[in-house]
Amino acid sequence: MTSHAVFPEASTDAPLTFSTFRSGFPALATQTYLSICDKMILHRRVRSSVEAFLDHLELASANRVQHEVQVASSRRKFAKLMNVAPDTIAAIRNVSDGTNSIAWAFPWESGDNVVLTSDCEHPNNVYPWLRQRQRGLEVRVVDPMPDGSIDIDGLISAMDARTRLMTVASATFAPGHRTDLRKLGEACRKRDVFLLVDGVQTAGIMHHDLSAEMVDGFATSVSKGLLGLYGYGFLYVSPKWIDRLKPAYLSRPAIIQKTDDHSTMGGFDYEYQPDSRRFEVGSFNLAGAYAADASLDMLLELGTVNIEAHVLQLIGKFHDGLCGLGMTPAVPGRGPKQSHIVTLGALNAGGHGFSTDPLIQPLSEHLVERKVAHTIRRGQLRFGLHGYNNEADIDAALDAVRDGLRMIKGVAAI
Numbered sequence: 001m002t003s004h005a006v007f008p009e010a011s012t013d014a015p016l017t018f019s020t021f022r023s024g025f026p027a028l029a030t031q032t033y034l035s036i037c038d039k040m041i042l043h044r045r046v047r048s049s050v051e052a053f054l055d056h057l058e059l060a061s062a063n064r065v066q067h068e069v070q071v072a073s074s075r076r077k078f079a080k081l082m083n084v085a086p087d088t089i090a091a092i093r094n095v096s097d098g099t100n101s102i103a104w105a106f107p108w109e110s111g112d113n114v115v116l117t118s119d120c121e122h123p124n125n126v127y128p129w130l131r132q133r134q135r136g137l138e139v140r141v142v143d144p145m146p147d148g149s150i151d152i153d154g155l156i157s158a159m160d161a162r163t164r165l166m167t168v169a170s171a172t173f174a175p176g177h178r179t180d181l182r183k184l185g186e187a188c189r190k191r192d193v194f195l196l197v198d199g200v201q202t203a204g205i206m207h208h209d210l211s212a213e214m215v216d217g218f219a220t221s222v223s224k225g226l227l228g229l230y231g232y233g234f235l236y237v238s239p240k241w242i243d244r245l246k247p248a249y250l251s252r253p254a255i256i257q258k259t260d261d262h263s264t265m266g267g268f269d270y271e272y273q274p275d276s277r278r279f280e281v282g283s284f285n286l287a288g289a290y291a292a293d294a295s296l297d298m299l300l301e302l303g304t305v306n307i308e309a310h311v312l313q314l315i316g317k318f319h320d321g322l323c324g325l326g327m328t329p330a331v332p333g334r335g336p337k338q339s340h341i342v343t344l345g346a347l348n349a350g351g352h353g354f355s356t357d358p359l360i361q362p363l364s365e366h367l368v369e370r371k372v373a374h375t376i377r378r379g380q381l382r383f384g385l386h387g388y389n390n391e392a393d394i395d396a397a398l399d400a401v402r403d404g405l406r407m408i409k410g411v412a413a414i
Contacts, residue, residue: 016301018310022388031371032396037176037201037341037384038375040227049294050229053287070289077296078226078234081304082218083209087275088242090235091284095200096124098219098235099167101279102196103128104248106165110136114165115158117142120150120172125198129167138162148330148347149177149337156187165194170208171201174378175330176341178206185214194241200224200233204295205311205340205386207304216241222288225340225386227295232288237276246272253280307387311340314385314394318342321398325405330380343380350379359408366404372397 014020027033027041053070056062071091079086092098118126118141129139140163142154150168159166166188171178181197188195196217202208203218204225210218218236222228237245247254254277255270272278299307319333319342330343345360353376355361360381367374367381375382383397 016298018302018387018390021298021302022390025388028388031373032393032400033373034383034385034389034393034397035373035375036205036224036386037382038224038373040223040225041388043227043295043298045298046227046229046291046294049290050287053290064283067286067289068284070286070293071284074289074292074296075234077293077300079236081204081208081296081300082236083211084236085239087277088236088239090237090276090279091289092219092233092235092279093231093285094221094223094233095122095198095219096128098217098233098279099125099196099198100128101235101247101249102165102194102217102219102237102245103132105245105279106132106194107244107246108132108135108137108164111138112136112162112164113138113140113160114167115140115142115155115163116167117144117150117155120144120148120174120177121167121169122173122198125167125169144172147177148172148175150179152180152183155184159187159191159193163191163193165196167196167198169198169201170203170206171339171341173201174382175343175347175380176201176339176382176384177331177337178202178339180336181213181215185216188216189214201341201384202339204299204304205307207308210236210238222292222295226292226299227386228292229285229288232285232292235276235279237279239275242275242278245278247278247281249281251280251282253282254278302387310387311385311389312338314389314391315340315342317391318383318385318394318397321394322401325398325402327401327405340385342383343377345380347380348378350376352377355379355381359405362408363401363404366407367397367400370396370400370403372400 024043025041033041075089076086079089114129140158142151142158145151168179185195194216197215199218199220203220216238221233223230254273316333319329322329327344331341332338345357349355349357355376364376364381
């Protein structure tokens with residue numbers, strides 16, 4: 001049975017290392033957490049930032065303008081993480097919010113088409129485009145590759161003169177392959193096609209340079225790799241496109257303010273904000289902004305280039321260990337499709353939280369007993385790593401898988 005040490009409080013003054021970063025997550029003292037692709041775990045600094053917000057509410061010690069400093073700060077930090085200008089970032093609620101914002105802001109004409117691959121996507125990046133069929137949009141669906149990854153060449157081949165937008169996930173919902181955004185971005189840029197990315201699985205874990213990747217839109221929540229709270233996220237929109245997009249919803253943050261009086265209507269004429277703020281609606285999730293501002297500080301200090309290298313080294317070890325146990329992960333352990341996600345079992349042999357694969361369901365139950373956090377998605381056993389994971393986590397997970405297979409197969413040794 002794996003034992004878990006209680007971690008000491010990390011100093012906020014000392015330089016952040018992967019070890020001190022790890023020490024700030026209380027959850028890691030009681031379990032082997034390999035499920036960032038499902039949800040975040042809370043760092044003490046993030047919790048402290050949210051508690052500061054609650055203290056302000058309890059004591060009525062800050063007004064709305066003072067709270068919104070955290071919104072502006074989190075926007076700037078996310079922009080830096082993605083290597084884009086701060087004014088290209090809008091504070092939103094989640095990926096669905098960002099995706100629908102683009103879908104309804106786009107200047108569709110009857111006969112236009114969008115290209116996607118539904119079997120690799122979360123349903124929330126499919127339904128918004130089906131909804132646009134009432135506006136005359138054609139939805140072109142490209143089948144995935146046999147290994148479950150996105151067919152990059154197939155997506156490119158599906159474009160024609162009426163293609164206006166392509167949408168993909170930065171890492172597929174299942175099985176978890178990383179997407180070659182740069183190749184898609186280059187192809188879309190040549191055709192003046194908007195490339196929209198659901199980045200929730202990779203943001204904060206894999207390194208992104210949205211300018212170099214030629215991404216036009218990038219939507220994410222902070223509830224996974226960005227290590228924040230539910231209900232807060234970011235939408236990047238390229239300056240190349242911003243003047244062509246008119247938001248479906250309009251409220252005061254989205255228009256140019258000619259007065260500092262938040263209660264003043266002004267005239268009936270208005271101008272959109274000249275940047276991505278035109279997609280911001282109503283009051284912000286301030287608790288989410290406080291949380292994201294703190295978590296982004298840590299991610300920027302560690303650096304996503306370093307986080308990615310750290311995570312992929314661990315994933316390579318995990319992949320090799322699983323292969324040594326006779327389990328072949330769906331996502332490769334090396335190469336351009338490698339991500340921070342490892343999945344086991346047959347794709348679509350089951351669904352959300354259950355599997356019909358004779359090994360996967362009992363193995364999952366054993367992992368729960370061993371306190372190895374994971375999920376089952378589309379019938380596959382799914383693990384996801386972040387910068388707080390270390391080699392001891394991989395050893396603990398492999399040990400639990402080995403013991404589970406022994407019990408399931410009834411053999412003496414594996």
